[in-house]
């Protein structure tokens with residue numbers, strides 16, 4: 001098996017590189033680059049080749065989508081001056097669930113109860129918030145390219161502080177704060193709200209708890225996006241295996257890993 005070298009990180013891989021070049025672009029989404037950082041081959045099949053299905057239709061992503069769609073609806077109602085009750089939010093969840101939820105799954109009732117708990121937690125947070133929502137897409141310069149990102153939540157409180165939140169459905173982990181997305185959110189917020197106090201946070205739906213993510217070595221974290229862009233544009237699409245992730249990947253039988 002031929003070993004190859006990624007021009008991005010300089011690391012060597014024992015598995016073959018997919019021999020295709022991607023078109024250069026001026027803009028990438030954060031999600032695309034995080035897929036590449038997780039596994040370049042997966043990026044190639046999912047983003048360049050447009051391979052979908054598999055895990056997208058699995059129970060967890062469906063549960064996840066229903067929760068996020070409902071949260072988006074709650075904020076939209078609030079933003080347009082409507083009063084939202086917890087009962088109305090749960091009713092909306094039920095509607096979304098009937099269309100996109102994991103209805104046939106053996107653990108459907110578990111997923112549903114968890115989703116309802118999360119919507120309840122978000123409603124508690126929303127009731128306690130005194131401010132306006134300002135969620136929109138940001139375009140953050142990274143080298144000569146731009147990376148777009150829409151924060152999960154942006155809440156501008158009455159004292160003018162901007163809370164930029166990444167919402168997580170899972171448990172609190174130590175590694176969460178080390179992810180490059182937080183550096184990108186900080187950089188985007190600094191450009192959007194110059195001279196304003198900005199708190200970048202993780203909002204854990206399981207507990208309803210916002211946790212501030214303080215600044216790390218942001219230049220180094222942002223560089224990870226630049227490395228990913230260089231890798232994509234150099235056509236470095238090697239499989240990056242992970243015993244925990246690969247079995248759930250829809251590219252499992254085609255990537256050569």
Ligand code: SF4
Nearest residue numbers: 039239246249255257
């Ligand atoms: S199965 Fe693993 S190595 Fe193959 S594309 Fe998916 S994540 Fe990458």
